[in-house]
Structures are given as structure tokens and as C-alpha cells.
Amino acid sequence: MRESTSTAAPATASGGLADSLYDTAERTPGLVQLARRAAGSEQWREVTAAGFRDEVLALAKGLLTRGVRYGDRVALMSRTRYEWTLFDYALWSIGAISVPVYPTSAAEQVRWILAETQAVACVVEDEDHAMTVGAVCDALPDLNGIWQLDQDCVRAITEDGRGVPDSLVHRQRLGVTPDTVATVIYTSGTTGRPKGCLLSHGNLAVEADTLLDGWHEVFQDSGSEPPSTLLFLPMAHVYGRVAQIAAVRGGIRLGHLAEISTDSLLPALAAYRPSVLIAVPYLLEKIYQQARRAAEEAGRAELFEQAARVAVEWAAAREQKALGHGPGPGPRLRLRHAAYDRTVYQRLRAVLGGRVRNLMSGGSTLGRDLGLFFAGAGMTLYEGYGLTETSAAVTANPPGRAKFGTVGLPLPGAAVSIADDGEVWVRGPMVFGGYLNHPRCTAEALYDGWLATGDLGHLDEDGYLSIVGRKKDLIVTSSGKNLAPSSLEERVQAHPLVSQCLVVGDDRPYVAALITLDGPALAHWLKTHGREQLDEWGVLADEELHAEIQRAVAAANTAVSRAESIRAFRLLPREFTLELGLMTPSLKLRRAAITERYAEDIEELYSP
Incomplete structure (x- = not known):
């Protein structure tokens, strides 16, 4: 096994996550x-x-009045909004445990989570969520309340607690230790029933403090204005929760946005003007594609393409210099980069609010060129890697030494090892204590302090980790050829018309793909080609469109052997969406669900 180990993690204060909130208010109330x-x-x-x-203290007192006690579990089922953070810290103030539930969950999923955690109450956002929980509450004997945010449940609970002394909350809070469970976060469930990860106050605190300490300049590099971030990631996902905790612990102004589409995100970013953006690759790809499409519609397509190439070249030269492998950008490249900064890059930064100089990306892997592009446009991108079981990131690219296309080095206090079969193993203080009510699964995942992640990867000569895919996603063709599909899918998705790509071929004679198209990009392509908008049948049958996508597939195939290349593909009229159950809430594809839904299309790819 090959191993990469980092330095010791920063010391974490005793107590629980809520303590930092009260300490900050005491030191700097304004x-x-x-x-x-x-x-x-x-x-x-x-x-x-x-x-x-x-607000937190008043809500905590109301929760005590409503019967929530130390160690009780309370579910939160909502989109990303201010009240989620309010409830999190109120629950942690009395030693209770929050249980996030994705707002898109089906009734059976809700029943499973609330029953397994024995939740005593569930906070929901609206009437639809309340009805979902209400439909299964007969099977939940421990559930004593459903509290609805859009019915002003915060005010009602707060009113209930007016007569409770502050000291009662503080006695509960002082009983919390770093080993106390803070939250039960359920895995995304790309295959099988999700499992609840027991994450302690110490797990989440050391994760947040490690990032704030080692990446201080990333969070604080905001000029004369205070640092800030706009949180739009799902709060039911560990990535969003750690972003929340780091912001509160680090004095970073935190805003919330319920909608995650670029149509709602970009105007909100322009209004909020964050200094650091915490995102996932899917959204960064959408932002890039929208910027390119806007340039095309303004008649500046060639200018944008030239600027994109210069950004990648400039950032790559800077990267090589930082790693000690080159002199950095030459005079001619610096001049071209400065010219495009005025005409292109500033416009892109303005779209994101104008203050963003650093981006953090996680949740899935990001293409190297896209990372270089954003860095070349004046927004250095730091990609990391982690799981729910590791309290979010366990590796990340360090400031000043980012190696694009990798997920970086182990965080301070963490270690990464590659098993003989290529599986990534990790250990560190951010690794969880186990799965709720699943001792066998816990024993299978944890080995003498090491977590077997289920991901495949490799370490380079400098100890940087690259992820190549999931073990369970590995495709083995009928000829015995092994293929990790994610890198091939990313190359196909680099084409502006392509939204998503799912490679198939397990136990098949060759590799094939299901491809969805980006709606706005397709409309623009049709317009520039003097064509009318296509209906679903037209998308499937249009020969010129197929030829364009064939070129994207052919370009992707140049990076792999013939045995690994895509021999056939199928265009689909609709994207894989969260609403159809084909994506996880963290915007990763559910392979099993997609292959089941499109089984007939896949069979046709292999028909004679």
C-alpha cells in the first residue's frame, strides 16, 4: 500500500459546536x-x-418546553435557509441531535429515517413536507410533533420558552463533549438503502477548524470588506453542514439560498457579493457553459474561446512554478492574460458578485482544465475530497500549491493509503464513529482506524490524490476489460451541448453511453444553425445533431484505448434530474436508477 500523511491537526477546543456561537457573541457582539x-x-x-x-437561546428554551431533551433526535426537512442554521445551533445548545432529511425524499424514505433515528419531532418547510411526514406518522410512535417553518413555527416555539431560565439551556450545553453525537447524516444512497452516519461534535469541529486554520487566506482574502459566503448547497448533505459550521466558527458572514439552479443562483450572487464560493463541479460546469453561451449570443464567441485558452495556459504555468517545475508565465502570456482580464475575466467575476477570488469544490471530481480556467480568470479553485463518513473533506489542495486535476493532499492530522486493488483508505480525527444501528456495516467500513472509502484512486510522487471512480461503478466488459467510467464521462461532458453522460458496458461486448443535452445550449445551437426548436423526437432523430455529439465522443475517445472507447451512444430528450430520482441531492448520477429507467434504450445500443 502507498500512503500519504499530513501534519498534526490543530487542537480543537473542548465542548460542543454551539459553544463557539456563545463565545463569539461574548467577545464581539456586534x-x-x-x-x-x-x-x-x-x-x-x-x-x-x-x-x-x-435567537438561538430563545429557540432552545422553547424546544425544552416542547419536550426535547438531551440526546433526543429531531429531524430537519427543508431546503437551505436561515432557520436550518438556527435550529441546528438551538438543538446543539441543549445537547440534542439533528437529523437532516432531504426535502425531495419520498414518504418511505422519510419513514425509514425517522423510525431508525427515533426522532421525537420533525421540522418541515411547507405543507407538502408536512403531508409527506403525516402520511407515515402512524408508523412513528416516537414522533410527537411536526413543526412547519412557513407557518412560523420558530416564533411559536420561541414564545413557549419565554419563562425558561437561560441557565437551564447552559447546563445542557455544558454537558456536551467532543465525543457527543451532533448529527446523524444519511448517505446519498446511490445504491441501496442509505445508512445514518454518526458524526460527533469533535468530528465536525476538527474538520471546520482544520480548514479555517490551513486555508485561512482562502476564506479571509476579501479586501477591505469582511469575508462572506452564500450557502446554496443542500443542508442535508455533509458538505453544506460543514460550510455552515466553518462560517459560524470563523466569523465568515453566512447567507442562505434555497434554490440551486443557475437561474436563481447568479442573481443572488450578484446581490450578496460573497468573497468565497463553496460549490460542486456540476454547478461550476453550468456557470462556465452559461458564460460561454452568453459570449456567443453577444457575438464574442471567438474572443471567449481565446480568453479561455489563455486562462488555462496562464494558470498551468503558475501551477508549475508553485510546484517548482517551471519559471511561470512568460512576458507574452502575461500581456495576453492582462488584456483578457479587462475584456473577459472581469465580466465573469462580476457575474459571481465581483468579490470572489477563491472557490472550493467538492462532492465529485472536477476536470483539470475547468479548474485551470477559473484560476486563470482570477478565482483560484481548491478541489477537495471526502465522504459523509469523513465529515466532508479529508484531502484538499493547499493554498499556493494547488495541483489541478487532483483532490490534493491529506488534511492536517489525516492520512491516505491506496490498497492493492486501488481502493482509497483514509484515517484521521474527522472520520466518523460508525453507522447507526448497523454494527456489521461499521465493521466492514472501519479497519483499525482506517476507513475503506469504496473509491478508486492513486497518489502521485508528491502525495497528491486523484480519484478515478467508485469500486462499485467499475465496468467490466464481456472481454474482461476494466474501466472506471467517470473520467470518460467528464471528457464527453466538456462539449458545450452535453449536459450529462452515463457510460455503460458491464458484461457487454463494448462500451456505450447515454447522453443528455443542455437545453439552453441546444436552443442556441439550433438558432445559430438556422433551425427551429426540436421536439423530443427531433432530438433523437436529427442527423446533424448526432454528428456534433459524435465529434464530442470521438474527442473523448482519444484519451483511452479502443477497448475502453465509446462505440455507440444514445441521445435522451430529457436530463437526469433530482425530481426523477436519477440524481442524488449532491447532484451525482444514480447509476442503478438510470440504467433501470433506460433499460430499453441500453438494450437498443447493443442490438444487431
Whole structure:
């Protein structure tokens, strides 16, 4: 086994996650801790550390009145919004445990999670969520309340707690230790029933503090204005939760956005103007494609393409210099880069609010060229890697030494090892304690402090980790050829018309693919080709469109052997979506669900 080990992790204070909130309010009561906006409003209202503490304390007292006790589990089923953070910290203030539930969950999924965790209450966002929980509450004898955010449950619970002394909350809070379970986060469930990961206050605190300490300049590099971030990732996912905790612990102004589409995200970013953006590759790809499409519609397509190439070349030269392998950008490249900064890169930064200089990406792997592009456009991208079981990141690219196309080095205090079969094993203080009610699964995942991740990867000569795919996703053709599909899919998706690509071929004679198209990009392509909008049948039958996608597939195939190349593909009229159950809430494809739904299309790919 090959191993990469980092330095010791920073010391984490004793106690629980809520302590930092009260400490900050005591030291700097006027610090702007959060920002929130009313529904339908574009105006952000600042919330100081003292103001947020008072809201959390009042809600915590109300929760005690409602019967929530130390160690009880309370479910949160909502999109990303201010009240989620409020409930998290109120629950942690009394030693209770939050259980995130994705708002898109089906009734059976909700029943399973609430029953297994024995949740005593469930906070829901709206009437639809309340009805989903209500449909299964007869099977939940421990559930004593369903509290609805859009019915102002926060105010009602707070009113209930008016007579409770503050000291009662603080006695509960002081009983929390780093080993106390803070939350039960369920895995995405790309295959099989999801399992609840027991993450402690210490797991999440050391994760947040490690990032704040080692990546201080990334979070704080914001010029004269205070650092800030806009959180739009799902709060039911560990990545979003750690971003929340790091912001609160690090004094980074935190805003929330419920919608994750680029149509809602970009206007919100322009209004909020964050200094650091925490995202997933899927959204970064969408932002890039939208920028390219806007340039094409403005008649600046060639200018954008030239600027993109210069950005990649400039960032690659800077990367090589930082790693000690080159002199950096030459005079001619520096001049061209400066010229495009005025005409192209500044426009892209303005779309993201104008202040973003650093991006953090996780959840799935990001293409090297896309990372270089953003860095070349003035927004250095730091890609990391982790799982729910590792409290989010266990590796990340370090400031000043990012190696694009990799997921970086082990975080301080962590270690990464590659098993003989290529599986990535990790260990460190951010690794979870086990799965709720599943001792056998816990024993299968944890070996003497090491977590077997199920991901395949390799370490380079400098100890940087690259992920090549999931063990369970490995395709073995009928001829015995092994293929990790993710890198091939990423290359196909680099084409502006392609939205998603799923490679198939397990126990088949050759590799094939299901491909979906980006709607706005397709509409623009048709317009520039003097064509009318195509209906679903037209998308499937259009020969010129197929020829364009064939070129994208052929370009992707140049990076692999013939045995690994895509020999056939099928265009699909609709994207794989979260609503159809074909993506996880963290926007990764559910391979099993897709292959089941499109079984007939896949069979046709292999028909004589």
C-alpha cells in the first residue's frame, strides 16, 4: 500500500459546536455573523453575533418546553435557509441531535429515517413536507410533533420558552463533549438503502477548524470588506453542514439560498457579493457553459474561446512554478492574460458578485482544465475530497500549491493509503464513529482506524490524490476489460451541448453511453444553425445533431484505448434530474436508477 500523511491537526477546543456561537457573541457582539432575507425580497438583513445568539437561546428554551431533551433526535426537512442554521445551533445548545432529511425524499424514505433515528419531532418547510411526514406518522410512535417553518413555527416555539431560565439551556450545553453525537447524516444512497452516519461534535469541529486554520487566506482574502459566503448547497448533505459550521466558527458572514439552479443562483450572487464560493463541479460546469453561451449570443464567441485558452495556459504555468517545475508565465502570456482580464475575466467575476477570488469544490471530481480556467480568470479553485463518513473533506489542495486535476493532499492530522486493488483508505480525527444501528456495516467500513472509502484512486510522487471512480461503478466488459467510467464521462461532458453522460458496458461486448443535452445550449445551437426548436423526437432523430455529439465522443475517445472507447451512444430528450430520482441531492448520477429507467434504450445500443 502507498500512503500519504499530513501534519498534526490543530487542537480543537473542548465542548460542543454551539459553544463557539456563545463565545463569539461574548467577545464581539456586534460582529455580523449571518445575513438573511425575507421571501421574495432582494434585500439582505444583517444578523450580529449577539442577535443570533439571542435567537438561538430563545429557540432552545422553547424546544425544552416542547419536550426535547438531551440526546433526543429531531429531524430537519427543508431546503437551505436561515432557520436550518438556527435550529441546528438551538438543538446543539441543549445537547440534542439533528437529523437532516432531504426535502425531495419520498414518504418511505422519510419513514425509514425517522423510525431508525427515533426522532421525537420533525421540522418541515411547507405543507407538502408536512403531508409527506403525516402520511407515515402512524408508523412513528416516537414522533410527537411536526413543526412547519412557513407557518412560523420558530416564533411559536420561541414564545413557549419565554419563562425558561437561560441557565437551564447552559447546563445542557455544558454537558456536551467532543465525543457527543451532533448529527446523524444519511448517505446519498446511490445504491441501496442509505445508512445514518454518526458524526460527533469533535468530528465536525476538527474538520471546520482544520480548514479555517490551513486555508485561512482562502476564506479571509476579501479586501477591505469582511469575508462572506452564500450557502446554496443542500443542508442535508455533509458538505453544506460543514460550510455552515466553518462560517459560524470563523466569523465568515453566512447567507442562505434555497434554490440551486443557475437561474436563481447568479442573481443572488450578484446581490450578496460573497468573497468565497463553496460549490460542486456540476454547478461550476453550468456557470462556465452559461458564460460561454452568453459570449456567443453577444457575438464574442471567438474572443471567449481565446480568453479561455489563455486562462488555462496562464494558470498551468503558475501551477508549475508553485510546484517548482517551471519559471511561470512568460512576458507574452502575461500581456495576453492582462488584456483578457479587462475584456473577459472581469465580466465573469462580476457575474459571481465581483468579490470572489477563491472557490472550493467538492462532492465529485472536477476536470483539470475547468479548474485551470477559473484560476486563470482570477478565482483560484481548491478541489477537495471526502465522504459523509469523513465529515466532508479529508484531502484538499493547499493554498499556493494547488495541483489541478487532483483532490490534493491529506488534511492536517489525516492520512491516505491506496490498497492493492486501488481502493482509497483514509484515517484521521474527522472520520466518523460508525453507522447507526448497523454494527456489521461499521465493521466492514472501519479497519483499525482506517476507513475503506469504496473509491478508486492513486497518489502521485508528491502525495497528491486523484480519484478515478467508485469500486462499485467499475465496468467490466464481456472481454474482461476494466474501466472506471467517470473520467470518460467528464471528457464527453466538456462539449458545450452535453449536459450529462452515463457510460455503460458491464458484461457487454463494448462500451456505450447515454447522453443528455443542455437545453439552453441546444436552443442556441439550433438558432445559430438556422433551425427551429426540436421536439423530443427531433432530438433523437436529427442527423446533424448526432454528428456534433459524435465529434464530442470521438474527442473523448482519444484519451483511452479502443477497448475502453465509446462505440455507440444514445441521445435522451430529457436530463437526469433530482425530481426523477436519477440524481442524488449532491447532484451525482444514480447509476442503478438510470440504467433501470433506460433499460430499453441500453438494450437498443447493443442490438444487431
